[in-house]
Amino acid sequence: xxxxxxxxxxxxxxxxxxxxxxxxxxxxxxxxxxxxxxxxxxxxxxxxxxxxxxxxxxxxxxxxxxxxxxxxxxxxxxxxxxxxxxxxxxxxxxxxxxxxxxxxxxxxxxxxxxxxxxxxxxxxxxxxxxxxxxxxxxxxxxxxxxxxxxxxxxxxxxxxxxxxxxxxxxxxxxxxxxxxxxxxxxxxxxxxxxxxxxxxxxxxxxxxxxxxxxxxxxxxxxxxxxxxxxxxxxxxxxxxxxxxxxxxxxxxxxxxxxxxxxxxxxxxxxxxxxxxxxxxxxxxxxxxxxxxxxxxxxxxxxxxxxxxxxxxxxxxxxxxxxxxxxxxxxxxxxxxxxxxxxxxxxxxxxxxxxxxxxxxxxxxxxxxxxxxxxxxxxxxxxxxxxxxxxxxxxxxxxxxxxxxxxxxxxxxxxxxxxxxxxxxxxxxxxxxxxxxxxxxxxxxxxxxxxxxxxxxxxxxxxxxxxxxx
Numbered sequence: 001x002x003x004x005x006x007x008x009x010x011x012x013x014x015x016x017x018x019x020x021x022x023x024x025x026x027x028x029x030x031x032x033x034x035x036x037x038x039x040x041x042x043x044x045x046x047x048x049x050x051x052x053x054x055x056x057x058x059x060x061x062x063x064x065x066x067x068x069x070x071x072x073x074x075x076x077x078x079x080x081x082x083x084x085x086x087x088x089x090x091x092x093x094x095x096x097x098x099x100x101x102x103x104x105x106x107x108x109x110x111x112x113x114x115x116x117x118x119x120x121x122x123x124x125x126x127x128x129x130x131x132x133x134x135x136x137x138x139x140x141x142x143x144x145x146x147x148x149x150x151x152x153x154x155x156x157x158x159x160x161x162x163x164x165x166x167x168x169x170x171x172x173x174x175x176x177x178x179x180x181x182x183x184x185x186x187x188x189x190x191x192x193x194x195x196x197x198x199x200x201x202x203x204x205x206x207x208x209x210x211x212x213x214x215x216x217x218x219x220x221x222x223x224x225x226x227x228x229x230x231x232x233x234x235x236x237x238x239x240x241x242x243x244x245x246x247x248x249x250x251x252x253x254x255x256x257x258x259x260x261x262x263x264x265x266x267x268x269x270x271x272x273x274x275x276x277x278x279x280x281x282x283x284x285x286x287x288x289x290x291x292x293x294x295x296x297x298x299x300x301x302x303x304x305x306x307x308x309x310x311x312x313x314x315x316x317x318x319x320x321x322x323x324x325x326x327x328x329x330x331x332x333x334x335x336x337x338x339x340x341x342x343x344x345x346x347x348x349x350x351x352x353x354x355x356x357x358x359x360x361x362x363x364x365x366x367x368x369x370x371x372x373x374x375x376x377x378x379x380x381x382x383x384x385x386x387x388x389x390x391x392x393x394x395x396x397x398x399x400x401x402x403x404x405x406x407x408x409x410x411x412x413x414x415x416x417x418x419x420x421x422x423x424x425x426x427x428x429x430x431x432x433x434x435x436x437x438x439x440x441x442x443x444x445x446x447x448x449x450x451x452x453x454x455x456x457x458x459x460x461x462x463x464x465x466x467x468x469x
């Protein structure tokens with residue numbers, strides 16, 4: 001299973017496939033020179049177990065728990081004050097209220113991280129590094145979940161009991177492969193597609209039972225199936241964004257319907273991995289798709305997210321902004337921020353959807369989803385729940401993972417990824433674990449559907465639009 005890597009300071013778009021390169025540094029912490037700007041100094045993030053050291057050179061991340069402090073990523077200062085190159089995206093740091101507080105954002109993510117100035121790096125961050133023995137790696141692994149993971153109660157997992165069961169099995173002579181296997185056993189019962197453990201090129205994670213995490217092979221198979229079956233007789237079938245986006249005018253007996261398939265919210269420009277390039281590719285695709293004749297004429301638009309590996313929440317919001325004439329709130333984000341109390345969170349931050357100045361479609365939408373609709377595919381689905389106008393969900397429940405992912409280094413060189421956020425609806429509901437349910441349930445790319453050349457969810461969408469035409 002391929003799970004996306006982090007971008008600097010772990011503010012990353014939700015995805016199982018995004019692989020934006022992180023920028024690493026070695027050596028001493030940045031010199032915290034005074035007088036070089038209001039942003040210079042040491043900041044503790046509200047939630048996320050993170051401390052940032054900022055100076056004229058950039059932002060150095062430190063990943064902290066009650067038992068550890070490990071150096072994380074480095075984002076280099078750019079020519080624009082308060083902005084930093086995160087190796088694929090841009091971080092922006094701005095003072096808030098006074099010099100004791102600041103806000104951090106990333107162009108590829110939605111929302112902000114709140115920072116509070118502290119006098120100096122914690123002692124653990126400046127002490128000589130502890131030996132990278134298996135016991136230390138286990139303790140940091142367990143503690144990272146204990147302080148950040150929000151969903152133990154919902155999943156019925158006693159994390160203390162997990163520690164009591166597995167820690168006695170770890171000792172100074174435990175091999176790397178044995179420890180990796182132990183970590184695998186610890187996270188498997190979570191069935192959380194945003195949880196993974198990595199050792200060099202080997203990555204392990206597991207999704208919700210009964211679902212399939214998207215792969216390039218599955219995406220290619222489904223794309224070919226849809227083209228041959230669903231788009232037979234369609235006009236102007238076009239691929240955009242390196243094949244990640246497909247549009248077709250269905251026409252014929254199916255009426256004036258549009259079909260938009262999106263296999264992820266990233267990978268739109270494989271030659272330039274920056275967020276700016278991904279957004280530009282998306283905007284070019286939407287300008288071509290949403291030409292005036294199409295936005296006036298269709299009786300409906302089918303958006304197919306059934307195989308969608310996620311990516312950037314911000315790109316999903318940009319798409320939502322092409323689907324409304326009225327501002328509204330997509331969802332609100334909050335993060336667990338008390339290491340001792342999983343019920344405490346940051347203040348929820350609303351994420352707005354503001355109508356785009358570009359071409360827009362505001363008619364009825366049928367949104368096709370399934371268990372292989374993951375992460376940013378799910379946050380986009382959630383962003384359409386309160387969309388003004390008619391939007392109906394057809395298919396199966398989405399995967400059930402929404403949070404940005406914390407990437408935590410372990411003392412032995414392994415890494416673990418875990419969520420610590422919740423995405424809230426207008427009524428305060430979250431869909432973590434269960435996924436967003438459809439309003440009309442249909443099978444999605446089952447063996448029987450393939451064998452009988454059926455696409456029940458697509459056909460249901462077409463039928464609903466016919467009834468309402």
